[in-house]
Amino acid sequence: MVDTPGTGDDGTRDVLDQLAEHALGHLFSAALRTAVSCRIADRLAAGPRTAGQLAELTDTHAGHLRRVLRYLATRGIFREDATGAFHLTPLGDALRTDAPNSLHEGVLLLTDPMFQRTSASLEETVRKAGPSFERIFGKPFYAHVADDPELRELFDKGMASLSGQIDTVIAGTYPFPEKGTVVDVGGGRGGLLRAVLRERPGLTGILFDQSAAVSTHLLAEDDAVQGRWRADSGDFFTEVPEGADIYVLKHVLHNWPEDACLRILRNCRAAMAPDARLLIVDPVLPGGNAPHLGKTLDVAMSAILDGQERTEDEFSALLTVAGLRLTRILPTEMFTSIVEAEAA
Template sequence: MVDTPGNGDGGVQDVTAQLVEHSLGHLFSAALRTVARCRAADHLAAGPRTAEELAELTDTHAGHLRRVLRYLATRGVFREDAAGAFHLTEVGDALRTDVPDSLHSAVVMLTDPVFQRTSAGLEETVRKEGPSFERIFGKPFFAYLADDPALRELFDSGMSAMSGPIDAVVAGTYPFPEKGTVVDVGGGRGGLLRAVLRGRPGLTGVLYDQVPAVSTHLLGDDDELRGRWRAESGDFLEAVPEGGDIYVVKHVLHNWPDDDCVRILRNCRAAMAPDARLLIVDCLLPTGNEPHLGKTLDVAMAAIVNGQERTEDEFAALLVGAGLRLTRVLATDAFPSIVEAEAAL
């Protein structure tokens, strides 16, 4: 028996429509990038507008813009009313540049031609077992970033935006102690560390990442955090700051193959104070066939950096290899989970 899901009882017609729609998925990414780049959502913040009105404001072609907006409305990004005006939805509102936790920079980063070309080369990844990014651009992703300041800025700002809505959720889910030091390993611009320190006035923190990320950190403009943090630059594949009570590794391990992950975790283990805890914040791959962002990111990691998302058992194995043991897993209201670990006896 063949399992042929469809949208109704149309049989071949439904299957054809579904596969054609999936095959043109790159158009959705391109349409999303188009409205992000012309900041259509910003112009809808005051209320609905027609495509003609938006075209005047965005210096675009009204007929073509309407077709793109109408397409995105089928995916819930906008809503078109009977009069032909377009409204913001909850999803579209997150594309505004002037709202807290805006995802505008994340969308612009994720839809950049560099990543579009990498995805187009996915077959190379599958056939030859290695990231298509490296074959296309001639060097590993992070080495390429180091040589391209503009792309590095795009990546850091995009990752910071993507993390923004998650940081408060993670900070509120894990029972951080009232006192001690939190070391955010590979913490980017420090959004998560900022959220944690705001919630626990007795904590101090260390933001640890490469120079381009920490040099544009988000901690210095917050009077509430004055004197409670420091930023250090370095390579977590070599060492991490010592003496922390909580080590956080958020959206880091999925960028690396197993041997490098064990190396990072061993460095954390060597630096941890007695009775310290380590928190891995990443997608936890579920079983079954239901959609999950982790399954999408898992394919992206294979194509870009030779990394992967992992199951609970796979995280447990990494921890054992680093002299740590998994103690519990906490689900969050966002897409990542929190994997807690401590030093193995």
């Protein structure tokens, strides 16, 4: 497709190579989805295989499959040896369906065609200052997911896949009290609350979300937390359970524009006990030009949900308007941080 001349003194080939590679980035997402959908990582778990062997196992075309796997090997997903056999790498290993903390379902969600279509319309988001998702699909993201049972299942499994490691890290990073009550506001199926209750046997917890989410919660499956939780359904735009010691908003605020965030925060502020703390688990965007997953998600949120990621100053300003005060930010080993706040 692109004829790259020899490198000149002005570095034109390097510029061309880099920009062409970036411009074709959508192919990497498509190739990754193809490998995950074909469960290539599962086929390599027992040892290296050639593209021909993998094609027989996956009912695919050997020549085309090899080209996809060779491309993915340039990004460290797999490794091709001198004999033409492909090996798992640490990245590829995480795509196994039976891997600890498997990201198989998470990658299927992130590479779903609905997101690819939304990203392709990013210019529309920039020009019209609103999410292109709703204009493409005719309804807001969460309504679209709720109306499609298969998509809802993909979303639930994908989010659980992506969140599992984060939940464990958050539970181990923040110094949760030995006793008291934690409310996981908008907590979905309760993965984070389960991790926190495992970490602190003296705590009790409340999972709070819409009925569709809490009806499939994970808490009843874990004997280690039995008798220390309840699941309440409701709308955090209206109210949240009162009188708890810790309120957690994990990956909630980044889904919403500022006015909606203020409604959520004010409801938390009204429900908090006098010495309670509010924890916001979201990326905190660093300054400068260094890559950060939060900066990628920030663009995605604008196109999908009209949400955003925030800097420390932006979090502080938002909390102040809601009657709260930012007390500290705890970085984690993951891309997300813990923003702690108290009543102002």
